[in-house]
Structures are given as C-alpha cells and as structure tokens.
Amino acid sequence: MQIEMQKLFDIVKEGGALFRNREEAARIRVKGLSDYVTEVDFHVQELIRTRLVQEWPQVQLMGEEKDNSEIDFSKAVWILDPVDGTTNLIHDFRQSAVSLALYDGGKPVCGVIYQPYTEELFHAVPCARGGRSKGECGAFLNGKPIHVSNAKTMGESLISIGTAPYEHEYADRNFDLFKRIFLDCQDIRRLGSAAVDLAYVACGRTDAFFEMNLKPWDFAAGRILVEEAGGTVTDFAGNSPDFRKKGSILGSNGKIGELLVERYMNF
Numbered sequence: 138m139q140i141e142m143q144k145l146f147d148i149v150k151e152g153g154a155l156f157r158n159r160e161e162a163a164r165i166r167v168k169g170l171s172d173y174v175t176e177v178d179f180h181v182q183e184l185i186r187t188r189l190v191q192e193w194p195q196v197q198l199m200g201e202e203k204d205n206s207e208i209d210f211s212k213a214v215w216i217l218d219p220v221d222g223t224t225n226l227i228h229d230f231r232q233s234a235v236s237l238a239l240y241d242g243g244k245p246v247c248g249v250i251y252q253p254y255t256e257e258l259f260h261a262v263p264c265a266r267g268g269r270s271k272g273e274c275g276a277f278l279n280g281k282p283i284h285v286s287n288a289k290t291m292g293e294s295l296i297s298i299g300t301a302p303y304e305h306e307y308a309d310r311n312f313d314l315f316k317r318i319f320l321d322c323q324d325i326r327r328l329g330s331a332a333v334d335l336a337y338v339a340c341g342r343t344d345a346f347f348e349m350n351l352k353p354w355d356f357a358a359g360r361i362l363v364e365e366a367g368g369t370v371t372d373f374a375g376n377s378p379d380f381r382k383k384g385s386i387l388g389s390n391g392k393i394g395e396l397l398v399e400r401y402m403n404f
C-alpha cells in the first residue's frame with residue numbers, strides 16, 4: 138500500500154499540538170498501577186483516528202485508548218499511541234510523543250514519532266520492502282537522514298532504561314540489572330517515553346534503550362526507526378519481537394545490544 142508521508146506528518150503534528158492543553162492534561166483517570174490516561178490522550182487519538190479514516194478508510198486502527206480485540210493483523214493496521222509518555226505529560230515534563238506506525242500483512246510500511254515540545258519529527262520507511270510508501274526510504278529526523286551511533290564498548294555508551302513502573306514485582310530484578318549496567322557504561326538515562334527513547338537510539342543520542350513488557354503501541358514506530366537507522370530491536374534474549382504483542386524491548390546500535398544480551402540479560 139502507498140502512503141503519502143507528508144499527509145501523515147500533517148496529521149501527527151495536528152495531534153501533537155493538542156499536548157499543550159494543560160487543562161485537559163489535568164483531567165486524569167488511573168488505568169492501573171502508574172498507568173494513567175488524560176483527556177489529552179483521548180482527544181489526540183480521536184483527532185488522529187478521524188483524519189486517518191478520511192485519508193485511508195480501508196486501514197484498521199489499533200490504539201492505546203480503544204478496544205483492539207477485532208484487529209486482523211493479516212491486513213493493514215495503524216498502531217497508534219496518541220501520547221507516549223502520559224506520566225510526563227501530566228507533570229509537564231516535556232518528554233512525550235505521538236507514535237504512529239503502519240503494518241500491512243505483518244510487515245512494517247512506515248513509522249512516525251513526533252515530539253511537539255522540540256518540534257522533532259522522526260520518520261522511517263523500510264528500504265528492504267521496496268519503497269511501499271511514496272518518498273525516500275530510511276530513517277529521518279525533520280527530513281534529514283539519521284543513523285545509530287558507532288559506540289562499540291560499554292564504557293563509551295549512554296544507555297536509556299525503562300523502569301516498568303506499572304509492574305513493581307520486577308523492581309528488584311530491574312534495578313539489579315540497571316546497577317550492573319550503570320557500573321560499566323558512561324551513564325544511564327530515564328526519559329519515560331519508550332517512543333522517544335527509541336527515536337533517540339535511532340539518531341545516535343543514546344546507544345541503547347531497554348524496558349520490560351512494553352505494549353505494541355509503545356514500540357511499533359520506534360522499532361522501524363531504529364532498524365532503518367542501522368540498529369537492531371530485539372527482546373532481552375536477542376530474538377525478534379512480535380509487533381502484535383506485549384514484550385520486553387531492547388533497541389540499540391546493534392553492537393551495544395549484543396553486549397547487553399550476552400553480558401547482562403541472561404538472568
């Protein structure tokens with residue numbers, strides 16, 4: 138299927154502009170432990186859903202704030218997180234993004250991550266699939282090609298972690314892992330948005346990012362970005378993740394991901 142990327146950019150930017158509504162960001166519902174949704178999340182999803190249906194009426198939508206039980210993954214499906222980094226949004230911490238990916242027949246077609254605070258728009262179109270979308274293939278930040286870092290050792294790596302705050306039963310295991318990695322790398326970061334984390338790996342700001350049990354909309358677009366920027370995205374055992382399911386995600390420049398799996402993640 139053919140997607141005109143500029144249309145998609147306009148849609149995610151329109152959605153991202155709604156992040157600045159502090160009144161709506163203060164209207165919060167608790168979905169689970171450390172798992173929140175605000176009026177902004179619903180508003181952004183509804184706006185983007187409406188626009189996508191206008192442009193591509195045949196494509197299904199999987200979205201964080203809707204029921205997804207009827208999705209047929211053998212056909213085209215948008216995977217949308219209207220606000221990735223909702224806790225950050227609530228605190229006006231300014232590290233949140235719209236994350237939107239398109240998969241068709243189980244294959245990635247394109248991914249877009251838009252960070253409205255910095256007006257940074259990351260996008261990727263897989264080259265291996267023969268340019269299914271109009272425009273160039275590869276990974277880009279505001280239209281310029283991006284690439285993962287060249288870091289080859291732990292000592293030169295800045296590593297972004299995800300704390301899985303909604304699953305405290307893994308806290309001991311997670312923080313033990315963070316400590317072992319922290320002692321060997323340059324430093325660690327905790328941004329609070331898996332989509333932004335993966336976009337930062339894709340453009341080489343960090344060398345790796347990992348978090349347990351992410352949902353498809355947290356990583357669907359970021360995965361395409363990292364892979365098209367020359368990196369890898371796996372689970373903690375180094376295997377390819379299933380974009381339809383919840384799972385642990387490790388995105389990296391390739392080399393640092395290999396080191397993390399070999400030396401630290403073999404619990």
Ligand code: 2AM
Pocket residue numbers: 169171172173201218220221222223224299300301302303329330331332348350351352355
């Ligand atoms: P969100 O802000 O869209 O909810 C933070 O640790 C990362 O985990 C964010 O990308 C966040 O996305 C995601 N997240 C929050 N709650 C989650 C849950 N219950 N399961 C999986 N990922 C979650």
Ligand code: CA
Pocket residue numbers: 178201218219220221222223
């Ligand atoms: Ca979300």
